[in-house]
Amino acid sequence: MSAVPLLEATGLTRRYAMRRGLFGRPVEVRAVDGVSLALERGRTLGLVGESGCGKSTTGRLVLGLERPDAGGVAFEGRPMPAPGTPAWRALRARMQMVFQDPLGALDRRMTIGAQIAEPLEIHSIGGRPERVAQLLRDVGLRPDQAGRYPHELSGGQRQRAVLARALATEPALLVCDEPISALDVSIQAQVMNLLVELQARLGTAILFVSHDLRAVRQVSHRVAVMYLGRIVEEGEPDAVLHDPAHPYAQALVSAIPHPGRRQRRILLQGDPPNPADRPSGCAFHPRCPVATTLCAREDPVLKPRPGDGRHVACHVAQGEVPARRAA
Amino acid sequence: MSEPLIALRGLTVDFDGAPALRGIDLAVAPGEALGLVGESGCGKSVTWLAALGLLPGRARVGGSVRLGGEELLGAPPALLDRVRGGRVAMIFQDPASSLNPVHRIGRQVAEALGLHRGLRGAAARAEARRLLDQVGIPDAGRRLDAYPHELSGGQSQRVMIAMALAGRPELLVADEPTTALDVTIQAQILDLLGALRRETGMALVLISHDLGVVAETCERVAVMYAGRIVEEAPVGRLFDRPTHPYTQGLLGALPPLDGPRRPLAAIPGGVPEPGAMPPGCAFAPRCPQAMAACAAGVPEAIAVEPGHAAACLRAARALVPA
Numbered sequence: 001m002s003a004v005p006l007l008e009a010t011g012l013t014r015r016y017a018m019r020r021g022l023f024g025r026p027v028e029v030r031a032v033d034g035v036s037l038a039l040e041r042g043r044t045l046g047l048v049g050e051s052g053c054g055k056s057t058t059g060r061l062v063l064g065l066e067r068p069d070a071g072g073v074a075f076e077g078r079p080m081p082a083p084g085t086p087a088w089r090a091l092r093a094r095m096q097m098v099f100q101d102p103l104g105a106l107d108r109r110m111t112i113g114a115q116i117a118e119p120l121e122i123h124s125i126g127g128r129p130e131r132v133a134q135l136l137r138d139v140g141l142r143p144d145q146a147g148r149y150p151h152e153l154s155g156g157q158r159q160r161a162v163l164a165r166a167l168a169t170e171p172a173l174l175v176c177d178e179p180i181s182a183l184d185v186s187i188q189a190q191v192m193n194l195l196v197e198l199q200a201r202l203g204t205a206i207l208f209v210s211h212d213l214r215a216v217r218q219v220s221h222r223v224a225v226m227y228l229g230r231i232v233e234e235g236e237p238d239a240v241l242h243d244p245a246h247p248y249a250q251a252l253v254s255a256i257p258h259p260g261r262r263q264r265r266i267l268l269q270g271d272p273p274n275p276a277d278r279p280s281g282c283a284f285h286p287r288c289p290v291a292t293t294l295c296a297r298e299d300p301v302l303k304p305r306p307g308d309g310r311h312v313a314c315h316v317a318q319g320e321v322p323a324r325r326a327a
Numbered sequence: 328m329s330e331p332l333i334a335l336r337g338l339t340v341d342f343d344g345a346p347a348l349r350g351i352d353l354a355v356a357p358g359e360a361l362g363l364v365g366e367s368g369c370g371k372s373v374t375w376l377a378a379l380g381l382l383p384g385r386a387r388v389g390g391s392v393r394l395g396g397e398e399l400l401g402a403p404p405a406l407l408d409r410v411r412g413g414r415v416a417m418i419f420q421d422p423a424s425s426l427n428p429v430h431r432i433g434r435q436v437a438e439a440l441g442l443h444r445g446l447r448g449a450a451a452r453a454e455a456r457r458l459l460d461q462v463g464i465p466d467a468g469r470r471l472d473a474y475p476h477e478l479s480g481g482q483s484q485r486v487m488i489a490m491a492l493a494g495r496p497e498l499l500v501a502d503e504p505t506t507a508l509d510v511t512i513q514a515q516i517l518d519l520l521g522a523l524r525r526e527t528g529m530a531l532v533l534i535s536h537d538l539g540v541v542a543e544t545c546e547r548v549a550v551m552y553a554g555r556i557v558e559e560a561p562v563g564r565l566f567d568r569p570t571h572p573y574t575q576g577l578l579g580a581l582p583p584l585d586g587p588r589r590p591l592a593a594i595p596g597g598v599p600e601p602g603a604m605p606p607g608c609a610f611a612p613r614c615p616q617a618m619a620a621c622a623a624g625v626p627e628a629i630a631v632e633p634g635h636a637a638a639c640l641r642a643a644r645a646l647v648p649a
Contacts, residue, residue: 050509050510050511050512051509154597154598155597156597157597184366184367184536184598185366185536185537185538185577185580185581186366186576186577186580186593186594187593187597188580189579189580189581189582189591189592189593189594190593190594190595192582192591193590193591193593196590197590211509211510213510214581214582214583214584215582217582217584217588218582218588218591238585241584241585242585251511252510252511254514255510255511255513255514256510256539256584257513257517257537257538257539257540257542257543258539258542258543258584259538259539259542259566259578259581265514265518267514267515267518268511268514268515271479271481271482271512272479272509272511272512
């Protein structure tokens with residue numbers, strides 16, 4: 001590990017104004033609320049959480065596609081230039097994004113070869129035909145498939161084409177936002193294998209945004225669990241999956257359906273909360289099975305837990321207060 | 328199996344000449360929970376839409392579907408209207424688009440009660456409230472007057488389940504009921520389906536692409552590939568001793584929760600197009616164990632053990648001592 005991480009985000013905050021009804025007062029929604037993370041070269045950080053927890057917004061903030069209202073992003077130790085500036089454009093070649101729906105991410109009227117060549121043109125990188133053929137081979141497509149249109153490819157092949165395009169500029173960082181959610185199980189496995197293999201070969205760092213803890217374990221070196229705009233737990237995937245510290249992470253892990261094992265599930269009460277109506281104290285306390293009065297009052301901070309040093313934002317897991325009843 | 332509640336025999340569906348179902352034999356016993364698993368386009372949803380006469384006119388449906396003693400294929404509309412929502416109810420993946428956005432949910436549940444049980448006015452409202460209570464909607468009395476947009480995804484699916492229960496069905500067909508929901512909400516809905524089945528004794532067909540979801544909810548599983556059932560077994564047996572290479576592939580493609588991380592055993596290639604089915608076994612081109620004989624003819628389902636059948640030549644050969 002080098003001294004300066006490839007990517008470092010500190011206290012990222014993104015607020016949106018939302019108006020309820022025609023004459024309602026605008027309410028502030030904090031989609032991302034003080035997220036800090038670091039990613040080293042050649043490593044993968046998995047960002048998990050349910051819809052609306054801010055994991056996709058975090059991915060966009062990290063790439064500079066959106067400007068944070070507070071906090072900042074440093075890439076290779078230097079602060080991220082303002083979006084739209086020439087410096088930012090130059091940097092964008094070094095970081096790329098892969099989205100969930102490959103058909104939506106590709107232009108239906110262009111061959112995939114032309115689409116893979118486009119970032120090379122934009123960033124003035126030469127040797128195009130050979131480079132495109134090499135990229136197609138890298139992602140497990142055949143060079144003669146460069147002449148195909150997106151609708152002529154299967155779902156898995158399309159996502160391979162999207163990956164080839166993202167890798168065209170040899171990025172140091174790849175942000176993958178739910179890259180396998182739209183694919184069938186057998187194809188998901190192909191794409192996960194490909195990501196791991198490409199990372200081993202090219203040394204790309206990956207921010208892997210997903211709701212699927214199984215997939216995150218398969219590809220990540222570290223995992224961060226988000227709830228309502230904040231990271232509530234962070235650690236090694238196996239540590240978080242086998243011994244989750246935060247009650248929300250415990251519920252998430254126990255909700256993973258598992259063939260051949262019928263274990264007791266922790267059923268959370270109620271729905272995910274509305275980010276516009278954030279509960280006081282710990283945002284998870286209204287659904288938490290072990291919440292105490294302190295949890296409703298005081299916001300827990302993400303810090304290493306005494307003992308094993310797991311990063312967790314929970315009064316109970318930190319031992320600051322006894323659980324209301326056994327979890 | 329005792330007398331089945333519903334029995335599909337040789338069910339086939341063609342869309343403009345392209346086969347979507349190529350002969351489905353499937354039976355559901357009263358009170359049983361059957362999982363139907365497969366990837367997109369394998370025909371798992373089409374099977375039940377065809378059985379209930381819900382496919383568009385250009386679909387050509389053949390075979391037989393018997394509910395109790397009655398044939399449903401080609402049955403008069405009046406009979407189908409009584410069956411659908413009555414003896415057999417169905418819920419779908421996206422609850423928000425199944426509800427009418429401009430009517431209060433109480434009215435929508437009451438409409439189903441009027442159609443299938445003849446309840447009107449205060450009696451319908453009281454029963455609608457009881458149903459919302461039964462599916463775990465908090466403050467059911469007041470929620471009757473809510474509009475669908477005021478409900479979360481999980482609550483909308485609960486309302487859909489309440490509407491499905493309105494006709495006191497003997498069979499609930501749930502088509503990917505939790506795919507659009509978050510995992511913690513998915514756990515709530517699966518739990519609810521299990522509890523309702525215990526309370527009412529209805530049978531459940533759970534259609535899903537997720538083997539894990541099926542494993543936790545069902546007693547028996549049928550795996551579909553390219554319009555056919557390729558393996559059928561009790562749930563524990565299917566996960567312990569998968570026999571068809573496709574089932575083995577699906578299980579191998581699932582990332583494990585523990586143990587060392589190694590490349591997943593992905594199934595190469597993709598599902599064949601309906602218009603370009605390979606000859607013989609449809610899985611043969613992707614199958615790591617394929618032999619020359621696999622291309623010769625479509626393999627019949629063979630019982631490898633009572634209650635466990637697989638449509639694979641390898642499974643058939645393993646049974647015959649060489």
